[in-house]
Amino acid sequence: MTSGSDPYQSVRDELAALRQQLTGVRGCVIAGVDGLLILHDSITGFEPHDVAALSAGAYGISRTTGSVLGQGAFSEVTIRSKDGYLAVYAVGELALLAVIGDSGSNIARLHLEARPVTQRLAEKLAIETSHPFG
């Protein structure tokens, strides 16, 4: 955690780094598994609250799938549309990281870069949920 007025600055830095390192990333959203927005990073052209809700929808069907097939807890889901991607990753057990990419995204690299990010985010958000205003 960096000391500053924004308690989520280090989380925002992680999202900004993800966007800067990878071409084709249009923006990121962190949402609760209930579909409520926690925070977002430079999303233009999308309503972050909608992306948060969509991510929870994708998480819902994925979690059910994992459960029915006996394949364990949810870890990630990628939706590839004709002109882009939505990748949703588990951040701990209660939050999701959604990354929106255009059709030129290197999705394999996104997965490789996003996995360690979700681990760090889980640690950071765990600290913040114990905050009286978290």
Added chain:
Amino acid sequence: MANIETSLKEAMTIDGAIGVALVDYTSGLTLGTLGGGTTMDMNIAAAGNTDVVRAKLRTLEMLGFSDGIEDILITLDSQYHLIRLLAGSQGLFLYLSLSKSRANLGLARHQLRKIEAELEI
């Protein structure tokens, strides 16, 4: 004509071969990998080298060349990395890493060309 498995196995028989991957550079995902051992994660190599291929394709486009890429050679201190794009513009490439001390680059390039020509997806 050979399938993916056979082609990857054949690529691993090239002298000095360390690892091989067939990669879709529109997504960076692999269609198959072989070798690599504990030192080299072929999926990471595939995703990273997707950016290499894309950068070169973009450069050619900016230069206004209508030429296609046949192959790309990257020489490390101890390895050769050979990237060979599949003809027919399917958005795929073969990625082969070779030990510099054990490989014959000319022969390896020739063999990889043959494997690529016979590969059917």
